[in-house]
Amino acid sequence: MATPSISVQLYSVKDALNADLDDTMSKLASIGLRYVEAFDFVRRPAELRASLDRHGLAAPTGHAYLVSEEISRPDGSVTRVPSIEETFAAAKHVGVDMVIDPFVAPERWTSLEEVKETAKKLNTAAAVGAEHGLTVGYHNHDHELRPRIDGRPSLEVLTDYLDEAVQLEVDLYWAAAAGVELVSLLDRLGDRVAAVHVKDGTMGDHVGWGKIPTGQLPAGDGEVPLDSALAAANSARYAVIEFDAYDGDVFEAIASSYRYLEQKGLQ
Numbered sequence: 223m224a225t226p227s228i229s230v231q232l233y234s235v236k237d238a239l240n241a242d243l244d245d246t247m248s249k250l251a252s253i254g255l256r257y258v259e260a261f262d263f264v265r266r267p268a269e270l271r272a273s274l275d276r277h278g279l280a281a282p283t284g285h286a287y288l289v290s291e292e293i294s295r296p297d298g299s300v301t302r303v304p305s306i307e308e309t310f311a312a313a314k315h316v317g318v319d320m321v322i323d324p325f326v327a328p329e330r331w332t333s334l335e336e337v338k339e340t341a342k343k344l345n346t347a348a349a350v351g352a353e354h355g356l357t358v359g360y361h362n363h364d365h366e367l368r369p370r371i372d373g374r375p376s377l378e379v380l381t382d383y384l385d386e387a388v389q390l391e392v393d394l395y396w397a398a399a400a401g402v403e404l405v406s407l408l409d410r411l412g413d414r415v416a417a418v419h420v421k422d423g424t425m426g427d428h429v430g431w432g433k434i435p436t437g438q439l440p441a442g443d444g445e446v447p448l449d450s451a452l453a454a455a456n457s458a459r460y461a462v463i464e465f466d467a468y469d470g471d472v473f474e475a476i477a478s479s480y481r482y483l484e485q486k487g488l489q
Contacts, residue, residue: 260284395421
């Protein structure tokens with residue numbers, strides 16, 4: 223069993239990135255991070271790659287939409303999705319090896335037909351990605367795990383129809399919010415789990431897709447059973463720190479999460 227490498231999802235510092243990308247990368251590197259998970263990289267691949275190189279960072283994984291043609295936000299706004307060719311070209315420029323789709327809408331997880339269609343699109347993306355030397359993955363929130371199809375969470379049903387090449391990035395916080403027992407989930411998903419999002423916080427009815435995230439905390443300070451989940455994530459190559467939102471200095475929170483993972487023997 224390989225020890226996962228510590229990374230951080232750049233969405234956590236999206237406001238700082240937009241204000242000063244280079245200063246943000248400098249702060250992350252000063253924490254001790256060697257890896258980041260790219261966010262919004264299709265918009266500015268050259269700028270992002272230059273800053274990564276300048277601060278000795280790499281982005282082996284990155285989030286970009288692959289299944290959907292447009293994304294409707296909780297605030298009512300709609301975002302058009304770049305073409306898959308543009309996305310993969312940007313990934314290669316940045317140095318991303320695995321492109322992870324971060325979101326397929328909740329209504330597409332409520333029937334077997336919709337789940338099969340999502341699997342088909344991920345498989346197609348994976349085939350195109352392979353031509354570019356890239357792998358493809360999917361990242362969950364809670365809405366892929368709350369619905370049940372024949373008694374199984376929809377995310378698990380998805381794996382029945384995925385090509386072996388398609389990986390999963392399990393967000394431990396959102397999976398816990400869905401009421402799923404993490405160790406059992408990770409055991410069932412097995413070697414398909416290439417990464418985990420290490421995220422902590424309070425659990426309860428305030429946590430759910432479409433709600434403003436509240437109560438997120440540095441790793442080890444909340445109610446998510448991260449210790450046992452990390453031990454069960456046998457195939458994960460990356461343990462990715464993330465905050466959807468944080469009421470405080472997010473760089474301090476990332477540093478605290480980094481120290482937590484260091485204490486677990488991760489680097």
